[in-house]
Amino acid sequence: MTPTVTTAKDLVHSLPDGGAAAYDVTVIGAGVVGTALARELARYPIRTALVDGSDDIGNGTSKANTAILHTGFDAVPGSLEGRLVREGQRRLAAYAAATGIPVERVGALLVAWDEEQLAALPGLLAKAERNDYHAARIIDAEELRAREPHLGPGALGALEIPDESIICPWTTPLAYATQAVRAGVHLHLDCRVQQIDSGPDIHTLTTTRGPLRTRYLINAAGLYADELDRQLGHDAFTVTPRRGQLIVFDKLARALVDHILLPVPTAAGKGVLVSPTVFGNVLLGPTAEELDDKTATGSSAEGLALLREKGRRILPELIDEEVTAVYAGLRAATGHEDYRIRDYPDQRYIAVGGIRSTGLTASMAIAAYVTELLAATGLALGTPAELEPLTMPNLGEASPRPYRRADLIARDPAYGALVCHCEGVSAGEIRDALASTVPPRSKDGLRRRTRAGGGRCQGFYCGAAVRALIEEATP
Amino acid sequence: MTRRERTVDVLVVGAGPAGLGAGAELAASGAGHVEILEREQVAGGIPRHCFHGGFGTGRAGGAVTGPGYARQCVAAAVGAGARLRTGITVTGWAGPRTVDTTGPTGLERITARAVVLATGARERPRSARLVPGTRPPGVYSTGELQQAVHLFRQRIGTRAVVIGNEAVSHAAVDTLRVAGVDVVALVTDQPPSLPTALAPLLVRARHRTPLLTHATVTGLTGRERLTGVGLRHHDGRTTTLPCDTVVFTGDWIPDHELARRGALTLDPGTRGPAYDASYRTSETGVFAVGNLLHAVESAGTAAAEGRAVAAPVLRRLATGGWPAERPALSVDAPLKWIAPNLFDPDGARPLQGRFILRTARRLPRPHLVVGQDGRVLHRQRLLLPAEPNRPFRLRADWLDRVDPHGGTVRITAV
Ligand SMILES: Cc1cc2nc3c(=O)[nH]c(=O)nc-3n(C[C@H](O)[C@H](O)[C@H](O)COP(=O)(O)OP(=O)(O)OC[C@H]3O[C@@H](n4cnc5c(N)ncnc54)[C@H](O)[C@@H]3O)c2cc1C
Ligand SMILES: Cc1cc2nc3c(=O)[nH]c(=O)nc-3n(C[C@H](O)[C@H](O)[C@H](O)COP(=O)(O)OP(=O)(O)OC[C@H]3O[C@@H](n4cnc5c(N)ncnc54)[C@H](O)[C@@H]3O)c2cc1C
Numbered sequence: 001m002t003p004t005v006t007t008a009k010d011l012v013h014s015l016p017d018g019g020a021a022a023y024d025v026t027v028i029g030a031g032v033v034g035t036a037l038a039r040e041l042a043r044y045p046i047r048t049a050l051v052d053g054s055d056d057i058g059n060g061t062s063k064a065n066t067a068i069l070h071t072g073f074d075a076v077p078g079s080l081e082g083r084l085v086r087e088g089q090r091r092l093a094a095y096a097a098a099t100g101i102p103v104e105r106v107g108a109l110l111v112a113w114d115e116e117q118l119a120a121l122p123g124l125l126a127k128a129e130r131n132d133y134h135a136a137r138i139i140d141a142e143e144l145r146a147r148e149p150h151l152g153p154g155a156l157g158a159l160e161i162p163d164e165s166i167i168c169p170w171t172t173p174l175a176y177a178t179q180a181v182r183a184g185v186h187l188h189l190d191c192r193v194q195q196i197d198s199g200p201d202i203h204t205l206t207t208t209r210g211p212l213r214t215r216y217l218i219n220a221a222g223l224y225a226d227e228l229d230r231q232l233g234h235d236a237f238t239v240t241p242r243r244g245q246l247i248v249f250d251k252l253a254r255a256l257v258d259h260i261l262l263p264v265p266t267a268a269g270k271g272v273l274v275s276p277t278v279f280g281n282v283l284l285g286p287t288a289e290e291l292d293d294k295t296a297t298g299s300s301a302e303g304l305a306l307l308r309e310k311g312r313r314i315l316p317e318l319i320d321e322e323v324t325a326v327y328a329g330l331r332a333a334t335g336h337e338d339y340r341i342r343d344y345p346d347q348r349y350i351a352v353g354g355i356r357s358t359g360l361t362a363s364m365a366i367a368a369y370v371t372e373l374l375a376a377t378g379l380a381l382g383t384p385a386e387l388e389p390l391t392m393p394n395l396g397e398a399s400p401r402p403y404r405r406a407d408l409i410a411r412d413p414a415y416g417a418l419v420c421h422c423e424g425v426s427a428g429e430i431r432d433a434l435a436s437t438v439p440p441r442s443k444d445g446l447r448r449r450t451r452a453g454g455g456r457c458q459g460f461y462c463g464a465a466v467r468a469l470i471e472e473a474t475p
Numbered sequence: 476m477t478r479r480e481r482t483v484d485v486l487v488v489g490a491g492p493a494g495l496g497a498g499a500e501l502a503a504s505g506a507g508h509v510e511i512l513e514r515e516q517v518a519g520g521i522p523r524h525c526f527h528g529g530f531g532t533g534r535a536g537g538a539v540t541g542p543g544y545a546r547q548c549v550a551a552a553v554g555a556g557a558r559l560r561t562g563i564t565v566t567g568w569a570g571p572r573t574v575d576t577t578g579p580t581g582l583e584r585i586t587a588r589a590v591v592l593a594t595g596a597r598e599r600p601r602s603a604r605l606v607p608g609t610r611p612p613g614v615y616s617t618g619e620l621q622q623a624v625h626l627f628r629q630r631i632g633t634r635a636v637v638i639g640n641e642a643v644s645h646a647a648v649d650t651l652r653v654a655g656v657d658v659v660a661l662v663t664d665q666p667p668s669l670p671t672a673l674a675p676l677l678v679r680a681r682h683r684t685p686l687l688t689h690a691t692v693t694g695l696t697g698r699e700r701l702t703g704v705g706l707r708h709h710d711g712r713t714t715t716l717p718c719d720t721v722v723f724t725g726d727w728i729p730d731h732e733l734a735r736r737g738a739l740t741l742d743p744g745t746r747g748p749a750y751d752a753s754y755r756t757s758e759t760g761v762f763a764v765g766n767l768l769h770a771v772e773s774a775g776t777a778a779a780e781g782r783a784v785a786a787p788v789l790r791r792l793a794t795g796g797w798p799a800e801r802p803a804l805s806v807d808a809p810l811k812w813i814a815p816n817l818f819d820p821d822g823a824r825p826l827q828g829r830f831i832l833r834t835a836r837r838l839p840r841p842h843l844v845v846g847q848d849g850r851v852l853h854r855q856r857l858l859l860p861a862e863p864n865r866p867f868r869l870r871a872d873w874l875d876r877v878d879p880h881g882g883t884v885r886i887t888a889v
């Protein structure tokens with residue numbers, strides 16, 4: 001089957017039967033949630049479309065988070081979110097192992113910096129138990145110091161969550177989308193849904209690339225899910241973006257920290273964390289700022305100053321290291337401490353809203369849950385098939401990257417020809433990404449697929465060469 | 476994992492002017508098998524993409540362009556018998572003088588009797604400078620800009636702002652002009668410099684570009700493309716310069732990853748390896764030359780250091796000696812750094828008998844005082860002002876008064 005990924009041109013040529021037929025299901029939004037859904041639906045003999053207004057998958061909140069595969073130890077017990085995070089963690093951990101998505105089980109330490117926080121640890125431990133997480137334990141100041149010798153002075157103890165892991169946030173939705181597209185899902189990019197007209201059998205979506213007709217509709221539009229929901233006549237939730245700014249420190253800082261260092265949540269808020277990344281950097285963040293602009297993904301001087309001040313307390317030496325990147329993501333907060341997933345069988349419509357700060361972890365469980373809801377609305381899904389197995393390029397430092405693999409280089413010298421020196425990215429990997437099922441269409445897209453240009457020099461050495469390779473591949 | 480294991484006499488990492496200078500002189504003076512590794516496909520380092528003149532001679536606007544100079548350096552090294560291998564990256568250490576490499580021909584593990592690090596320096600990017608705002612396309616360093624324009628002929632934009640006011644900033648302006656980009660302004664957080672009320676005029680005369688002094692960059696705006704650079708002026712006024720391109724120039728940092736991964740002691744001022752006048756670092760048998768040591772000096776200085784490392788390397792190969800403890804040389808604010816920054820117990824003098832220094836702030840007629848353990852070793856009044864981002868020099872004829880077993884030698888500007 002030739003994969004259908006469309007951009008730029010009118011949609012009509014790529015629609016089922018040249019636009020004469022409708023899709024069975026259309027998923028709006030190709031973030032980590034929408035791509036996971038598309039992958040789940042790809043198992044069934046139905047015609048599925050995945051549409052996104054951006055020029056790439058995973059280009060919204062899904063590209064800018066803290067990349068932690070949560071255990072759900074601190075979820076609200078009994079919530080849908082809590083359940084889907086726990087189930088999603090198990091599913092995604094297994095999927096990652098099978099497809100080569102980088103994951104490192106580094107474990108988390110919730111560090112108590114004062115008596116109040118120390119006193120809160122037993123309550124958090126009990127909450128973890130209620131969330132069916134039983135491996136947590138409290139460690140004292142001495143053990144904490146032994147395990148994190150670079151921690152700032154004054155740490156009194158910690159709650160250890162050995163299964164909290166770090167994951168590659170970019171490979172995850174890309175793996176989902178790749179598998180979905182290879183199994184026949186149509187992916188339409190640059191395709192913003194502007195209006196939805198719902199008839200008795202068919203929804204007609206007016207998009208920036210023309211009309212698209214579908215029998216069933218799933219709204220996974222992240223920050224914009226409320227606006228689409230209103231188009232279908234509902235007033236169920238309002239998304240208020242909550243910005244999280246993050247600082248990525250140089251790889252030379254990686255040796256300073258071994259675990260995810262989580263703050264103890266207090267009345268004053270969630271606080272900031274320090275975490276290694278699967279790329280071998282160290283993250284500091286996020287901030288939590290209520291905004292009303294859904295496009296405000298910039299950083300601010302105040303935000304960066306606040307993070308540096310907090311970071312200096314947690315890991316003083318970190319602040320002396322060079323900063324490789326600064327970014328910000330927007331959580332889709334709805335003023336409600338749970339996801340907003342709701343089916344409207346009469347409308348053949350499911351809203352997947354309010355996927356706030358755990359959507360990466362929960363993505364596969366959300367997809368399975370929504371697919372069940374979809375079946376319950378009356379869509380005959382048919383018998384599921386096994387998806388073609390997939391192996392993703394390895395972007396993680398925990399297993400050998402191509403430039404360290406004699407076997408790969410012997411077979412194809414392009415894996416030994418480094419283009420991006422800071423991140424160790426070879427010409428072979430860039431070539432592969434540019435020719436992949438869901439190819440990048442910008443420098444940022446290529447960076448998310450290969451890490452090229454994402455290192456400490458930010459393109460001083462390789463920026464122009466990388467751009468030339470993209471321009472060669474995309475006429 | 477299969478790595479081809481090899482040994483050489485001297486391994487030089489990096490084929491810029493410094494590494495090529497070292498390779499040329501070492502090969503010419505019979506150091507044995509001298510191998511230079513360069514990760515880029517073409518050797519020559521930074522000058523490869525500096526299409527202006529002024530290389531080698533020390534005269535700005537002199538006849539030799541960067542690429543021409545790079546070719547001269549390559550020819551000298553290869554002509555002398557050094558083995559130059561391009562497209563080979565040193566990825567890390569496997570032992571004290573053993574490195575791992577990656578190239579299209581496979582993986583190697585190379586052990587040398589002496590290693591010379593010459594990995595150069597880069598400009599700190601926008602992110603490292605913590606400039607807030609959006610992350611649109613159109614944000615460059617000079618290095619990327621020069622390659623984009625001169626090596627790849629890529630389209631840049633229409634209106635640019637250049638951050639910085641050093642030699643490299645003016646090189647960026649020239650490159651933007653070549654690419655047909657209007658340069659709106661040069662921006663620096665430094666105060667206007669005098670004699671020097673003339674300086675802005677001179678800049679304008681050279682480029683017809685206004686120089687905005689005492690201005691800090693407060694943020695970038697734009698989403699699909701850069702739309703502006705926000706500034707705060709000294710008097711608190713804020714403005715936005717509309718533009719689609721911004722070049723962050725200067726603000727150098729040594730490319731010290733290998734040095735740090737090899738546990739070499741870094742000098743806190745330069746952030747390059749601490750080294751003595753024989754270019755010896757804290758690690759036995761590991762030398763360093765060029766802008767890795769002091770970001771940045773001219774290509775001519777880097778090349779001269781490369782040539783000068785040959786004698787101490789040969790001595791090391793012959794005798795195997797290495798100094799254990801050496802007093803450090805350290806500066807007090809507003810001085811930023813001094814190089815070399817370790818005392819050389821074997822009596823070697825720095826290049827041309829002078830130390831190189833930098834200051835964070837302008838010093839009209841600096842009086843430099845050198846002391847150790849409460850003793851004054853030397854006083855010297857400089858005739859010219861010391862300016863930020865420009866080299867100035869301190870004589871080295873007081874070195875024989877240093878107590879080799881004493882404490883840190885401190886250099887203060889009074
Ligand atoms: C700072 C921060 C830290 C986080 N840390 C973690 C973490 O450590 N672990 C974790 O599991 N989760 C984390 N999260 C949460 C996680 O990132 C999100 O829950 C997840 O990315 C949400 O995915 P999504 O697909 O719902 O939304 P998005 O990724 O925003 O995708 C929605 C997509 O819909 C598209 N779209 C919107 N409107 C339209 C339209 N009208 N037409 C067509 N397309 C449209 C958008 O272009 C976008 O691509 C964090 C979030 C933030 C902000
Ligand atoms: C825009 C600009 C304009 C300039 N204009 C002038 C001028 O007009 N006149 C002048 O005299 N000087 C000028 N200079 C300064 C001059 O270019 C430098 O002084 C000189 O290049 C320094 O030489 P170097 O050998 O120390 O470092 P570099 O030239 O930076 O060379 C270092 C080399 O090491 C290689 N390398 C690094 N790490 C590894 C590794 N792990 N494995 C293998 N190889 C590695 C790099 O690829 C690079 O080729 C300018 C610099 C810039 C940026």
